[in-house]
Each structure stands twice: as C-alpha cells, then as structure tokens.
Amino acid sequence: MMLSDLVSNLVRLPAPLPIWHGQVGQDGWLAAARAAAAAGGRLVALWGVDRSASGGALAACVAYATPQGLIWLELRRDGATLTVPDLAGVFPGAQRMQRAMTDLLGIAVAASRDTRPWLDHGLWPAGMRPLQSGSLAGGESAGKLPADYPFVRVEGNGVHEIAVGPVHAGIIEPGHFRFSVVGEKVLRLEEHLGYTHKGIERRFTELAPLEGYRLAGRVSGDSTVAYAWAYCMALESAWHCEPPPRATWLRALMLERERVANHLGDLGALGNDAGLAFGLAQFSRLREDWQRMSGEAFGHRLMMDAVVPGGVAPDLAPSMPDRLRQQCDRIAQEIHRLRAVYDEHAGLQDRFLGTGRVVAPLAAQLGLTGLAGRASGQAADLRCDRAWPPYDSLAVKMATQRGGDVAARVTVRFDEVLESLRLIQDICAGLPPGATRTAPQAPGMAAIGAGWVEGWRGEVLVALELGDDHRILRCHCHDPSWQNWPVLEHAIIGNIVPDFPLINKSFNLSYSGHDL
Known part of the structure; x- marks a missing residue:
C-alpha cells in the first residue's frame, strides 16, 4: 500500500490543518502503518471507541503524522472479533497505547509480545472495561490491594533492583520506576504508570x-x-x-x-x-x-x-x-x-x-x-x-x-x-x-x-x-x-x-x- 493511495480514499475534515479520516479493513490496519512508516510518518495516538449505544460497534483508532497531514484511521470490530493486529513491530510506541486500549475497551491485540495490563492495577472488578457500554455494573473494589506488576527481571552477578515510587518525596504524581543496577550503573529501567487514572x-x-x-x-x-x-x-x-x-x-x-x-x-x-x-x-x-x-x-x-x-x-x-x-x-x-x-x-x-x-x-x-x-x-x-x-x-x-x-x-x-x-x-x-x-x-x-x-x-x-x-x-x-x-x-x-x-x-x- 502506498500512502498516496490510502489518502485518496479518505475524507478531509474541515480543520485548519490537513486531517484525513477513514476506515480500513483487517489487512489495511497493518498495511497503513507500514505505509506511514515508509513515508517517514510518526505514530501520534492509538485508542478505541465503543459505539454500541448508538447502534454501532467497537473500533480501534489510530492517528499518524505524515507528509500529507494527520491520518485518522479506524478498524471496526464486532462482538465476535475483538482483536486487532499488533502495530508495535512498526511503531514501538504503540505498545502501551494498545495495552491501555485493551484495559479500557477489551479490544485485544493479536500476537502482542506484551499483554500485561497497563491501566488496570488489579483494583477494577473482574471483567470491567471502563469505556465499554454496560461494563460499570461490576462489583465494588473497596479494600483491595493493587496486584503485583510483573516487571522484567535482569539477572546476573552483582545485579540488584532499586524500587522508586509510586509515592514520591514531593508533590509530583505517582509513578513506579524499577531500576536494575550494578553498583550505581543502570542496566535497565522499567516504568509502571496509571496510578492516577481519573476516568x-x-x-x-x-x-x-x-x-x-x-x-x-x-x-x-x-x-x-x-x-x-x-x-x-x-x-x-x-x-x-x-x-x-x-x-x-x-x-x-x-x-x-x-x-x-x-x-x-x-x-x-x-x-x-x-x-x-x-x-x-x-x-x-x-x-x-x-x-x-x-x-x-x-x-x-x-x-x-x-x-x-x-x-x-x-x-x-x-x-x-x-x-x-x-x-x-x-x-x-x-x-x-x-x-x-x-x-x-x-x-x-x-x-x-x-x-x-x-x-x-x-x-x-x-x-x-x-x-x-x-x-x-x-x-x-x-x-x-x-x-x-x-x-x-x-x-x-x-x-x-x-x-x-x-x-x-x-x-x-x-x-x-x-x-x-x-x-x-x-x-x-x-x-x-x-x-x-x-x-x-x-x-x-x-x-x-x-x-x-x-x-x-x-x-x-x-x-x-x-x-x-x-x-x-x-x-x-x-x-x-x-x-x-x-x-x-x-x-x-x-x-x-x-x-x-x-x-x-x-x-x-x-x-x-x-x-x-
């Protein structure tokens, strides 16, 4: 797929910047990502939407910054198929956005290498999807403690971990930073955010x-x-x-x-x-x-x-x-x-x-x-x-x-x-x-x-x-x-x-x- 061919099938929105919108199919979702990357484009955002309350279906959405402008694409999903292809192999930044979409809407990512919850810290009722229609009928989570997050472990002679946060010595908002170090030299850092998910x-x-x-x-x-x-x-x-x-x-x-x-x-x-x-x-x-x-x-x-x-x-x-x-x-x-x-x-x-x-x-x-x-x-x-x-x-x-x-x-x-x-x-x-x-x-x-x-x-x-x-x-x-x-x-x-x-x-x- 060429980016110019993709844009020719989209509708330009009446905005002061060039912003294009349209739908793609299962194959087009990944092909469009590759076309955007080949043209030097950037991933701007990835999210999901539930239109079932207005007679529609769930959809995954993505926005790319390209030479032609912003391209906003959507892949619609029905109740039988709530998965989308993984875009992280093309744009690594899609990984966490996809995990958040799964947590919020239940749209899963096929063959993803990282399926850990991102915004769900184990405090939501089982099966709860905050942005999915009707999902808020679940039970209360009061009194529960957050689930342990499965950080990636670094092993080797002299390696130890330093856990920083999620509560910090100041007025900044919470975030957990897990350092794997040898002495004071950092071998790896992994973050876990989402502690202040506000709805x-x-x-x-x-x-x-x-x-x-x-x-x-x-x-x-x-x-x-x-x-x-x-x-x-x-x-x-x-x-x-x-x-x-x-x-x-x-x-x-x-x-x-x-x-x-x-x-x-x-x-x-x-x-x-x-x-x-x-x-x-x-x-x-x-x-x-x-x-x-x-x-x-x-x-x-x-x-x-x-x-x-x-x-x-x-x-x-x-x-x-x-x-x-x-x-x-x-x-x-x-x-x-x-x-x-x-x-x-x-x-x-x-x-x-x-x-x-x-x-x-x-x-x-x-x-x-x-x-x-x-x-x-x-x-x-x-x-x-x-x-x-x-x-x-x-x-x-x-x-x-x-x-x-x-x-x-x-x-x-x-x-x-x-x-x-x-x-x-x-x-x-x-x-x-x-x-x-x-x-x-x-x-x-x-x-x-x-x-x-x-x-x-x-x-x-x-x-x-x-x-x-x-x-x-x-x-x-x-x-x-x-x-x-x-x-x-x-x-x-x-x-x-x-x-x-x-x-x-x-x-x-x-x-x-x-x-x-």
Missing part, C-alpha cells in the same frame, strides 16, 4: 460539547491552553465553525506564554538538580513575574478556561499588548545573561553534557517527539511543518539539536524561550481588530472533528466524536508523554542512579496527561 475519557461522555473544553483544559494543568485549543479546534471542525481572526491570534499568544512559563520553570529546576540553586532562584523569579502578568491579562495565572469554543473568553485591555511586549524585552535580556551563566558554569556543564543521551537513530525508531525529540535531531514542530493561523504568517524558527543529552534539551529550551518571546511581540504588534468569539451551532447530525496543536511538551491531539443527539460519544485526548515515557527508559541506560532526577527533569513528562 476523564468517561467523564467527557457526560458533558455537553460546549462544556467539554473546561475538562480538556484540566487533562494536564501545565498544558491547559494547548488542550483547550485542541478540543475547541476539534469541536469547531465537527460543527464547521470558524473562530474570528482576533481569537486565533489571542490563542497563539496564550499558547506561547504557556510555552515560556514551562521552559522557565524547567530551566530553573534543571539548574537546581545539578547543584546550581542560583538558577532555580532566578528562573523561579522570572516565571512568577510571567505568570502574574498572564493572570492580569487573561484572568488566570495558567490562562485556564480562556480558550473557549468559537474563540476566547477574555480580550486584552487596550494597554496590555504594549505591556506584554515590554515584559518580553525585559525577560529576553535576563535570559541571555542566565544562559551565559549556564554555558560557562563548569560544574553544570559537567552534569549536563553526555548525560541521558538519546541518539538520533534511536529517537527516530522509538518515536521521540516534541522538544525532547527536537533535541535528538527529530525536526518536527507543527507550528513550522503544518502552520495553521496565525502561525502561517509568523515564520516560526524551529529549535533543534542533535546531541540528544541533557545539555541539548536545555539548549532547545533556551532557544524556544527566545523564539516564543519574539513571537509574542509579533503577535501583540499584529493583533487584528474585531470580535473574539463566534457562537458555534450544532449541525443536527453525528459529526467528528480533530484538533492538533503543538504544545510546549509536544503535539497534543484531541479526537472528538459527536452523536446525532449532540452528545459526546468519545473524546480522546493524547499527550506526547505517551511516546516519550518509554524513551526515558533508554535514556538512563549506562548512566548512574543519581543522574536519573536530572535526566527525568530534562524530559519533564506528564503523569496527568498520561493517566486519563
């Missing part, structure tokens, strides 16, 4: 479409703008609603402010993890000033609930664009000075250089994405590759490195902060006049839509299905951390145990965005 995807089906943006914005609090924009893009695509130009520019302004805030926080934390408390103090000060200004401009420090269906909720006060531009000038000057401190600090560079390296071929093979991918030579950024309004008129400069280590990921963050500051100034200078919101109208029929946005961590996808009763049938939110958590296991191999916090922070992956 978000089920909750979406209980909300009206015009209310879903608030839940989407809480999937991962540090990416509230990215998720809310992706959800609104999906709904606007399904309902054929186009937000006003001023609204799209304000959305981009918020998205870039979100990117800067997170990079400032991470740059300080990375300095602190390498023993430079001065870096933490300075970047924390900058981030606090930055978030206070966001709160003043948009009514919330994280800009939560500011992106709404049809546009944005707040507009900027007349004096605010100039104030935002002046803040960018001040921050940029301080960033340049702090970057010089980081670059010239021998102790810091000794900890950064060569630590947690993911070489470009391995990054490509495993599907490393977002800022971590760009630090390992994976030149992909939707703002550049698939520039939607207003990015199509802003000429975003992509930040890339090939070193693949902590130092490279720090460099990408510095570069992206400075580029976002430039973008914010250009947005404030070119902000078009006019309305900030259009009222979306339901079409009176079943509809689908997708939103695809480059958040600060990487590409965020929201796939939305609406029934003819104007209710949400399925809303799948995908965080780039799904792709990057498995790569973190490879990044630590050969490093020493004390370097793990530094390597982990250099990725800074989301637990909440993973454990829906």
Whole structure:
C-alpha cells in the first residue's frame, strides 16, 4: 500500500490543518502503518471507541503524522472479533497505547509480545472495561490491594533492583520506576504508570460539547491552553465553525506564554538538580513575574478556561499588548545573561553534557517527539511543518539539536524561550481588530472533528466524536508523554542512579496527561 493511495480514499475534515479520516479493513490496519512508516510518518495516538449505544460497534483508532497531514484511521470490530493486529513491530510506541486500549475497551491485540495490563492495577472488578457500554455494573473494589506488576527481571552477578515510587518525596504524581543496577550503573529501567487514572475519557461522555473544553483544559494543568485549543479546534471542525481572526491570534499568544512559563520553570529546576540553586532562584523569579502578568491579562495565572469554543473568553485591555511586549524585552535580556551563566558554569556543564543521551537513530525508531525529540535531531514542530493561523504568517524558527543529552534539551529550551518571546511581540504588534468569539451551532447530525496543536511538551491531539443527539460519544485526548515515557527508559541506560532526577527533569513528562 502506498500512502498516496490510502489518502485518496479518505475524507478531509474541515480543520485548519490537513486531517484525513477513514476506515480500513483487517489487512489495511497493518498495511497503513507500514505505509506511514515508509513515508517517514510518526505514530501520534492509538485508542478505541465503543459505539454500541448508538447502534454501532467497537473500533480501534489510530492517528499518524505524515507528509500529507494527520491520518485518522479506524478498524471496526464486532462482538465476535475483538482483536486487532499488533502495530508495535512498526511503531514501538504503540505498545502501551494498545495495552491501555485493551484495559479500557477489551479490544485485544493479536500476537502482542506484551499483554500485561497497563491501566488496570488489579483494583477494577473482574471483567470491567471502563469505556465499554454496560461494563460499570461490576462489583465494588473497596479494600483491595493493587496486584503485583510483573516487571522484567535482569539477572546476573552483582545485579540488584532499586524500587522508586509510586509515592514520591514531593508533590509530583505517582509513578513506579524499577531500576536494575550494578553498583550505581543502570542496566535497565522499567516504568509502571496509571496510578492516577481519573476516568476523564468517561467523564467527557457526560458533558455537553460546549462544556467539554473546561475538562480538556484540566487533562494536564501545565498544558491547559494547548488542550483547550485542541478540543475547541476539534469541536469547531465537527460543527464547521470558524473562530474570528482576533481569537486565533489571542490563542497563539496564550499558547506561547504557556510555552515560556514551562521552559522557565524547567530551566530553573534543571539548574537546581545539578547543584546550581542560583538558577532555580532566578528562573523561579522570572516565571512568577510571567505568570502574574498572564493572570492580569487573561484572568488566570495558567490562562485556564480562556480558550473557549468559537474563540476566547477574555480580550486584552487596550494597554496590555504594549505591556506584554515590554515584559518580553525585559525577560529576553535576563535570559541571555542566565544562559551565559549556564554555558560557562563548569560544574553544570559537567552534569549536563553526555548525560541521558538519546541518539538520533534511536529517537527516530522509538518515536521521540516534541522538544525532547527536537533535541535528538527529530525536526518536527507543527507550528513550522503544518502552520495553521496565525502561525502561517509568523515564520516560526524551529529549535533543534542533535546531541540528544541533557545539555541539548536545555539548549532547545533556551532557544524556544527566545523564539516564543519574539513571537509574542509579533503577535501583540499584529493583533487584528474585531470580535473574539463566534457562537458555534450544532449541525443536527453525528459529526467528528480533530484538533492538533503543538504544545510546549509536544503535539497534543484531541479526537472528538459527536452523536446525532449532540452528545459526546468519545473524546480522546493524547499527550506526547505517551511516546516519550518509554524513551526515558533508554535514556538512563549506562548512566548512574543519581543522574536519573536530572535526566527525568530534562524530559519533564506528564503523569496527568498520561493517566486519563
């Protein structure tokens, strides 16, 4: 199968980015994956949906980023055939997504090498599939203890295990990390996540479409703008609603402010993890000033609930664009000075250089994405590759490195902060006049839509299905951390145990965005 032949049989959705949708058969499921890989495509997300309540069937869905755009395919399954071919041999990142799909919907993967439960920690009632219609009638699980997870064991002379988590000494969310080490050298790391599975995807089906943006914005609090924009893009695509130009520019302004805030926080934390408390103090000060200004401009420090269906909720006060531009000038000057401190600090560079390296071929093979991918030579950024309004008129400069280590990921963050500051100034200078919101109208029929946005961590996808009763049938939110958590296991191999916090922070992956 050629990718061009596949796309010719798909339907393009009315979205600001090229997004294609269609069905494939049993043989086409694996053939399409191979065609996407052969064309240099990436796996973006894999999930399942149960349409039986509306007279349909179960289906496995997959989304690929390809030269033609995003390709969203589905393979429908009936009650007699609830298996799909394994895609992990083509895209290794599919493994955990497939395991999650099995846990949530009961769609099994034929000939999979790893059938361990991923989200089901042994606390769910027997046979429970949270996203399958009627499966919630099972018994209670109160009082049960989690089942032992069958970690892969490493054996040999001098090998021992270090168990970290799932409860950590801090306010971060739970995750279990099992290290196999000799002395302090790490031979293998295996993760187990899903401890905070919250039922978000089920909750979406209980909300009206015009209310879903608030839940989407809480999937991962540090990416509230990215998720809310992706959800609104999906709904606007399904309902054929186009937000006003001023609204799209304000959305981009918020998205870039979100990117800067997170990079400032991470740059300080990375300095602190390498023993430079001065870096933490300075970047924390900058981030606090930055978030206070966001709160003043948009009514919330994280800009939560500011992106709404049809546009944005707040507009900027007349004096605010100039104030935002002046803040960018001040921050940029301080960033340049702090970057010089980081670059010239021998102790810091000794900890950064060569630590947690993911070489470009391995990054490509495993599907490393977002800022971590760009630090390992994976030149992909939707703002550049698939520039939607207003990015199509802003000429975003992509930040890339090939070193693949902590130092490279720090460099990408510095570069992206400075580029976002430039973008914010250009947005404030070119902000078009006019309305900030259009009222979306339901079409009176079943509809689908997708939103695809480059958040600060990487590409965020929201796939939305609406029934003819104007209710949400399925809303799948995908965080780039799904792709990057498995790569973190490879990044630590050969490093020493004390370097793990530094390597982990250099990725800074989301637990909440993973454990829906």
